[in-house]
Amino acid sequence: MENTIELKNVSYKRNQRVILENINLAVQKGTTIGLLGENGAGKTTLMRSIAGIAKGARGTIKIKNEAGIVERKALVSYTDSLDGFSRGTKIADIVEFYSLVYTDFSNDKYRELSDFLDFGSDQQKLGELSKGMKEKLVISLTLARRASVYLLDEPFEGIDSMTRKKIVNSLIQWKSSEAVMVISDHYITEIAGLLDEVAIIKDDKLIAQEKAEKIREQGKSIEDFYEGLYEKGVQTDDELSKNE
């Protein structure tokens, strides 16, 4: 089957510290994959590298066989924290910005998402939104693009547990069957149900990539698998290639 995301020997160093080391990852089309790891493991940097905003990453990163940064940016929808907008910016202006700069942004899909997540009027200013409401806006903007890859970096921060469950249960319906969704989150139990695969990062390295079905077949939950592996350590290269 065709790989949508393909990473070969990706390494990244910043402030004289290795953040990613020889990451090899292949994700087939249509997959929803959980990127798991503790804080500072390199999850965000990996997503930033895939999205083309982390500079100086070595190795090869391809999205649908496109290695060029501009081409990758066109194919990837990444959750931006909206820090580039002032607190006085109206939601309507942010939506207009997205529809202008992203040719794959769908206003209709955004309306559906914003109605579903219900985070208030378009006339509200960014500074008036609570943390949870801002996250809902970020999710709506990210998923309103008809992208090939969605990178959701801790998308549920600040969202109450009831809404979180509601979003998780509906998340899959907002992406096309061919699109890949990469989710990094601390709420492993809640997102476990929608994952087809998990990739675990520890100490700058990808220590495991496993199909969720296989984990369940072994009678383990994804959380158990993650915790067990985190305590145990790195899978050998042979084990990793067997899993692919």
Place this chain on the structure above:
Amino acid sequence: MTSFRRMNKVLLTDKIKTVGWIISAYIVVILLSLLPDMFNGNFFSKQWSAVLMQYAISWSWLATLLAFIFLTWLSEKVYTSNRYRLIPISDTKLYLSNILSSLIAFILVSLVEVIFVLIFYLFNMKQISTMLSSSFSGVGSRVWLLLLALVLVSLAGILFWWAMISLIHLLTTAISRALPANHQTLYKIIIYIVLIYIAIWMFNKLQAWISQLAYLQYMMYSSSVYTGPMWTALIMFVIAVVISAANIWLLNKEAETKQ
């Protein structure tokens, strides 16, 4: 991919909003300055356009300075913000669009200032023509050529300084990325001080070189009043292009957004 036209529209919208505030404040300050003249009757005399222009010119430096500062700040934000760097457009187009939109917004502020001068000119055509012909005798109709040269020098100068500021910003971002994570603020301050010192030193050298060149023009053609500023504009523009090429390279290879 996002087109250059769309990128321009987005960046220009943000920048026009900002200069809109500056222009509004500029007009309000001029009107407030006119209040005493309205009470003592000066404003309702034949000299009203001169009074208006006097205040417009005396506040124009502040409006220009504020426009330059805010547009520089907005432009630099583009290079380190995910909001802009995630857009599927090449770094070259992003950079050019950023500079172009800043320049258009800056010209807009300058145009408002020019409008006040034009009002004065329209109501005092005869006196101004007499004054110009006596002050610039021998220059004749070529006074417009001189004005054009000065406008070109101003534009090239602005482009030069924006390119230079971006170079300092992007170099600082790139160098600090290679240094240890601890004491980043201290490193950045030191890098900024060193780079600003080098930039000012280079600018002084450049100025000396340009004035020599203008003098050379004068020696050769005795017409440096026109060609001197034109040469200055051309040299500054060429240097701005060279610095911009370095900036685009830094954007492409080194300078990344805040995490």
